[in-house]
Amino acid sequence: MTTTQVQEASRLEPLLASCREIIEDPDFSTAKRWLSDHPGKKAVGCFPIYCPVELIHASGMLPLGIIGAGNQIEIAHADSRFQSFVCSIVKSTLELGLTNRLEFLDGMLFHSICDPARNLSSVFQRNFPGMYIEYIHFPQNFTSPLSRGYLESEYRRVLNGLQERSGHAASVDDLNRSIALYNRIRLALRDLYQIRTESPHLISAAESFALLRAGTLMAPEDFLEILGSVLGEIPTRPARPKDRIRVVLEGSFCELPPIGLIETLEQAGCYIVEDDFLRGWRWFTEDVPISENPLASLATSYSERAYYSGTKHDSRESKSAHLLQLFKEKKADAVVFQAAKFCEPALFDYAVYRKALEGAKIPHLLLEFEEKTWSFDRARSEAETFVESLLFD
Numbered sequence: 001m002t003t004t005q006v007q008e009a010s011r012l013e014p015l016l017a018s019c020r021e022i023i024e025d026p027d028f029s030t031a032k033r034w035l036s037d038h039p040g041k042k043a044v045g046c047f048p049i050y051c052p053v054e055l056i057h058a059s060g061m062l063p064l065g066i067i068g069a070g071n072q073i074e075i076a077h078a079d080s081r082f083q084s085f086v087c088s089i090v091k092s093t094l095e096l097g098l099t100n101r102l103e104f105l106d107g108m109l110f111h112s113i114c115d116p117a118r119n120l121s122s123v124f125q126r127n128f129p130g131m132y133i134e135y136i137h138f139p140q141n142f143t144s145p146l147s148r149g150y151l152e153s154e155y156r157r158v159l160n161g162l163q164e165r166s167g168h169a170a171s172v173d174d175l176n177r178s179i180a181l182y183n184r185i186r187l188a189l190r191d192l193y194q195i196r197t198e199s200p201h202l203i204s205a206a207e208s209f210a211l212l213r214a215g216t217l218m219a220p221e222d223f224l225e226i227l228g229s230v231l232g233e234i235p236t237r238p239a240r241p242k243d244r245i246r247v248v249l250e251g252s253f254c255e256l257p258p259i260g261l262i263e264t265l266e267q268a269g270c271y272i273v274e275d276d277f278l279r280g281w282r283w284f285t286e287d288v289p290i291s292e293n294p295l296a297s298l299a300t301s302y303s304e305r306a307y308y309s310g311t312k313h314d315s316r317e318s319k320s321a322h323l324l325q326l327f328k329e330k331k332a333d334a335v336v337f338q339a340a341k342f343c344e345p346a347l348f349d350y351a352v353y354r355k356a357l358e359g360a361k362i363p364h365l366l367l368e369f370e371e372k373t374w375s376f377d378r379a380r381s382e383a384e385t386f387v388e389s390l391l392f393d
């Protein structure tokens with residue numbers, strides 16, 4: 001590598017470090033700074049998994065990923081609103097609200113992914129009467145020819161609410177511009193994941209996770225610029241491949257694992273060549289078409305161009321077949337199923353995946369996590385034993 005290349009590569013580290021700072025800030029300083037630089041603009045929070053962010057953006061507002069608080073805050077008030085057997089993300093998201101950290105938002109969007117998310121939406125409505133709260137009902141029966149038309153009308157209803165709140169009527173051009181912007185971001189993210197598959201030593205899963213999560217906490221235009229810089233600089237990074245196993249990671253599509261847990265898995269000898277972190281922010285397998293009817297484009301894409309997900313309830317496809325296909329495509333050695341504690345959709349999926357993986361004789365490991373996990377000793381020892389059993393078999 002030339003001296004110039006080393007200098008270029010060194011610019012990557014500060015960029016990734018700043019992403020890490022953004023995701024560890026429970027006060028959303030980056031988004032607040034953007035709002036103060038853009039007087040009159042409003043922000044709307046998106047609970048996972050998938051949110052049609054284009055509707056928010058085209059209405060002139062800033063979509064932000066409100067995806068729990070990780071291990072950055074103590075749960076002091078939200079425990080009293082939920083049973084003890086509910087996943088952490090629901091409680092920590094409410095705690096963000098109850099500690100006034102979401103006061104800068106104008107609204108929050110929730111979706112029909114599971115009962116805890118549905119209940120969280122109602123709890124938000126009761127506890128924050130001044131906030132615009134919307135709940136999107138996604139179709140549950142994709143075999144019905146009516147499902148796409150239904151979702152288009154659901155998007156129209158949500159868009160009307162957003163427009164009322166922002167005071168800006170989103171035109172067809174506005175919607176297409178927003179779709180095009182997010183298409184570019186999703187394409188860049190597909191490129192990032194392709195690099196992870198082909199050269200996992202060049203960018204770790206923990207770094208990619210921090211980059212992606214930080215992108216949900218800033219203006220999409222700014223994120224696109226950062227993504228462009230990162231993608232441009234990764235190939236010049238002075239890194240050598242290590243003797244590790246290649247794993248596909250499943251099950252972390254909603255509640256986010258502590259970044260320390262991802263690092264632990266990598267240090268234990270795994271190259272995570274594919275994962276479902278922040279799946280909703282890179283939901284589509286290809287671009288959403290630009291058309292005369294952008295809401296129909298978005299609705300059709302939800303049905304026809306989306307990644308498989310246990311929360312999509314799509315009976316047309318076998319989730320296990322997708323996972324086995326992914327395993328093959330990514331030339332993986334194993335699957336790690338990393339699910340949030342008490343996450344019913346993920347744990348229901350695991351029962352199905354486990355049967356398929358055993359049938360195909362694919363090594364797999366189950367790890368459960370909570371947002372607030374600080375110690376990863378047990379996960380480290382399980383992962384190390386798992387890796388050694390594959391490397392020295």
Ligand code: SF4
Pocket residue numbers: 087088089090113114115116117254255311340342343344345346
């Ligand atoms: S972590 Fe699982 S159970 Fe909890 S809100 Fe997300 S999908 Fe629902």
